[in-house]
Amino acid sequence: MFKKSIIAFALVVVSAFSVSVAFANEAQLSNTTASDKYWASITKKYTAFEAPDEISYDDGRGYIGKLKRGVGTNCLPEGCDWTYSGWMYYQY
Known part of the structure:
Protein backbone atom coordinates (compact mmCIF):
# COMPACT_ATOMS: atom_id res chain seq x y z
CA MET A 1 0.00 0.00 0.00
CA PHE A 2 2.75 2.43 0.97
CA LYS A 3 4.72 1.57 -2.18
CA LYS A 4 1.69 2.30 -4.40
CA SER A 5 1.23 5.68 -2.68
CA ILE A 6 4.84 6.63 -3.33
CA ILE A 7 4.56 5.60 -6.99
CA ALA A 8 1.34 7.60 -7.40
CA PHE A 9 2.93 10.64 -5.75
CA ALA A 10 5.99 10.33 -8.01
CA LEU A 11 3.73 10.23 -11.09
CA VAL A 12 1.92 13.37 -9.95
CA VAL A 13 5.22 15.20 -9.40
CA VAL A 14 6.62 14.13 -12.78
CA SER A 15 3.44 15.12 -14.64
CA ALA A 16 3.30 18.50 -12.88
CA PHE A 17 6.95 19.12 -13.77
CA SER A 18 6.38 18.24 -17.43
CA VAL A 19 3.37 20.59 -17.60
CA SER A 20 5.38 23.45 -16.08
CA VAL A 21 8.28 22.85 -18.50
CA ALA A 22 5.87 22.80 -21.45
CA PHE A 23 4.27 26.05 -20.24
CA ALA A 24 7.69 27.71 -19.81
CA ASN A 25 8.74 26.67 -23.32
CA GLU A 26 5.48 28.03 -24.75
CA ALA A 27 5.92 31.34 -22.90
CA GLN A 28 9.48 31.67 -24.14
CA LEU A 29 8.40 30.88 -27.70
CA SER A 30 5.66 33.52 -27.58
CA ASN A 31 8.20 36.14 -26.46
CA THR A 32 10.57 35.43 -29.35
CA THR A 33 8.10 35.22 -32.24
Missing part, protein backbone atom coordinates in the same frame (compact mmCIF):
# COMPACT_ATOMS: atom_id res chain seq x y z
CA ALA A 34 6.71 38.20 -34.10
CA SER A 35 3.31 39.42 -33.02
CA ASP A 36 0.59 41.32 -34.84
CA LYS A 37 0.38 43.87 -32.02
CA TYR A 38 2.09 45.00 -28.84
CA TRP A 39 1.49 47.60 -26.12
CA ALA A 40 3.70 50.68 -26.35
CA SER A 41 4.34 53.68 -24.12
CA ILE A 42 6.36 56.64 -25.31
CA THR A 43 7.15 60.08 -23.92
CA LYS A 44 6.96 63.32 -25.92
CA LYS A 45 7.58 66.90 -24.80
CA TYR A 46 4.74 69.40 -25.36
CA THR A 47 3.53 72.51 -23.62
CA ALA A 48 0.35 71.98 -21.62
CA PHE A 49 -1.78 73.74 -24.25
CA GLU A 50 -0.45 72.04 -27.38
CA ALA A 51 -0.38 68.39 -26.20
CA PRO A 52 -2.85 66.45 -28.38
CA ASP A 53 -5.18 63.86 -26.84
CA GLU A 54 -4.07 61.25 -29.37
CA ILE A 55 -1.07 60.88 -31.69
CA SER A 56 -0.26 58.61 -34.62
CA TYR A 57 3.04 56.85 -34.03
CA ASP A 58 5.28 54.72 -36.27
CA ASP A 59 8.05 52.81 -34.50
CA GLY A 60 10.11 52.30 -37.68
CA ARG A 61 9.83 48.49 -37.50
CA GLY A 62 6.52 48.11 -39.35
CA TYR A 63 4.24 48.83 -36.39
CA ILE A 64 1.95 51.86 -36.26
CA GLY A 65 -0.76 52.92 -33.86
CA LYS A 66 -2.81 55.69 -32.33
CA LEU A 67 -1.55 56.36 -28.82
CA LYS A 68 -3.64 58.15 -26.20
CA ARG A 69 -2.25 60.81 -23.88
CA GLY A 70 -1.67 59.84 -20.28
CA VAL A 71 -0.07 61.89 -17.54
CA GLY A 72 2.38 64.76 -17.78
CA THR A 73 5.60 64.67 -15.77
CA ASN A 74 8.59 66.97 -15.32
CA CYS A 75 6.40 69.98 -16.03
CA LEU A 76 8.47 73.12 -16.46
CA PRO A 77 7.44 76.49 -17.91
CA GLU A 78 8.67 75.38 -21.36
CA GLY A 79 6.68 72.12 -21.39
CA CYS A 80 5.86 68.73 -19.92
CA ASP A 81 6.92 65.19 -20.76
CA TRP A 82 3.62 63.59 -21.79
CA THR A 83 3.21 59.81 -21.76
CA TYR A 84 1.29 58.28 -24.68
CA SER A 85 0.20 54.63 -24.60
CA GLY A 86 -1.70 52.24 -26.82
CA TRP A 87 -1.60 49.21 -29.09
CA MET A 88 0.85 49.15 -31.99
CA TYR A 89 -0.31 47.04 -34.96
CA TYR A 90 1.95 45.42 -37.54
CA GLN A 91 1.31 46.63 -41.08
CA TYR A 92 1.71 43.79 -43.58
Whole structure:
Protein backbone atom coordinates (compact mmCIF):
# COMPACT_ATOMS: atom_id res chain seq x y z
CA MET A 1 0.00 0.00 0.00
CA PHE A 2 2.75 2.43 0.97
CA LYS A 3 4.72 1.57 -2.18
CA LYS A 4 1.69 2.30 -4.40
CA SER A 5 1.23 5.68 -2.68
CA ILE A 6 4.84 6.63 -3.33
CA ILE A 7 4.56 5.60 -6.99
CA ALA A 8 1.34 7.60 -7.40
CA PHE A 9 2.93 10.64 -5.75
CA ALA A 10 5.99 10.33 -8.01
CA LEU A 11 3.73 10.23 -11.09
CA VAL A 12 1.92 13.37 -9.95
CA VAL A 13 5.22 15.20 -9.40
CA VAL A 14 6.62 14.13 -12.78
CA SER A 15 3.44 15.12 -14.64
CA ALA A 16 3.30 18.50 -12.88
CA PHE A 17 6.95 19.12 -13.77
CA SER A 18 6.38 18.24 -17.43
CA VAL A 19 3.37 20.59 -17.60
CA SER A 20 5.38 23.45 -16.08
CA VAL A 21 8.28 22.85 -18.50
CA ALA A 22 5.87 22.80 -21.45
CA PHE A 23 4.27 26.05 -20.24
CA ALA A 24 7.69 27.71 -19.81
CA ASN A 25 8.74 26.67 -23.32
CA GLU A 26 5.48 28.03 -24.75
CA ALA A 27 5.92 31.34 -22.90
CA GLN A 28 9.48 31.67 -24.14
CA LEU A 29 8.40 30.88 -27.70
CA SER A 30 5.66 33.52 -27.58
CA ASN A 31 8.20 36.14 -26.46
CA THR A 32 10.57 35.43 -29.35
CA THR A 33 8.10 35.22 -32.24
CA ALA A 34 6.71 38.20 -34.10
CA SER A 35 3.31 39.42 -33.02
CA ASP A 36 0.59 41.32 -34.84
CA LYS A 37 0.38 43.87 -32.02
CA TYR A 38 2.09 45.00 -28.84
CA TRP A 39 1.49 47.60 -26.12
CA ALA A 40 3.70 50.68 -26.35
CA SER A 41 4.34 53.68 -24.12
CA ILE A 42 6.36 56.64 -25.31
CA THR A 43 7.15 60.08 -23.92
CA LYS A 44 6.96 63.32 -25.92
CA LYS A 45 7.58 66.90 -24.80
CA TYR A 46 4.74 69.40 -25.36
CA THR A 47 3.53 72.51 -23.62
CA ALA A 48 0.35 71.98 -21.62
CA PHE A 49 -1.78 73.74 -24.25
CA GLU A 50 -0.45 72.04 -27.38
CA ALA A 51 -0.38 68.39 -26.20
CA PRO A 52 -2.85 66.45 -28.38
CA ASP A 53 -5.18 63.86 -26.84
CA GLU A 54 -4.07 61.25 -29.37
CA ILE A 55 -1.07 60.88 -31.69
CA SER A 56 -0.26 58.61 -34.62
CA TYR A 57 3.04 56.85 -34.03
CA ASP A 58 5.28 54.72 -36.27
CA ASP A 59 8.05 52.81 -34.50
CA GLY A 60 10.11 52.30 -37.68
CA ARG A 61 9.83 48.49 -37.50
CA GLY A 62 6.52 48.11 -39.35
CA TYR A 63 4.24 48.83 -36.39
CA ILE A 64 1.95 51.86 -36.26
CA GLY A 65 -0.76 52.92 -33.86
CA LYS A 66 -2.81 55.69 -32.33
CA LEU A 67 -1.55 56.36 -28.82
CA LYS A 68 -3.64 58.15 -26.20
CA ARG A 69 -2.25 60.81 -23.88
CA GLY A 70 -1.67 59.84 -20.28
CA VAL A 71 -0.07 61.89 -17.54
CA GLY A 72 2.38 64.76 -17.78
CA THR A 73 5.60 64.67 -15.77
CA ASN A 74 8.59 66.97 -15.32
CA CYS A 75 6.40 69.98 -16.03
CA LEU A 76 8.47 73.12 -16.46
CA PRO A 77 7.44 76.49 -17.91
CA GLU A 78 8.67 75.38 -21.36
CA GLY A 79 6.68 72.12 -21.39
CA CYS A 80 5.86 68.73 -19.92
CA ASP A 81 6.92 65.19 -20.76
CA TRP A 82 3.62 63.59 -21.79
CA THR A 83 3.21 59.81 -21.76
CA TYR A 84 1.29 58.28 -24.68
CA SER A 85 0.20 54.63 -24.60
CA GLY A 86 -1.70 52.24 -26.82
CA TRP A 87 -1.60 49.21 -29.09
CA MET A 88 0.85 49.15 -31.99
CA TYR A 89 -0.31 47.04 -34.96
CA TYR A 90 1.95 45.42 -37.54
CA GLN A 91 1.31 46.63 -41.08
CA TYR A 92 1.71 43.79 -43.58
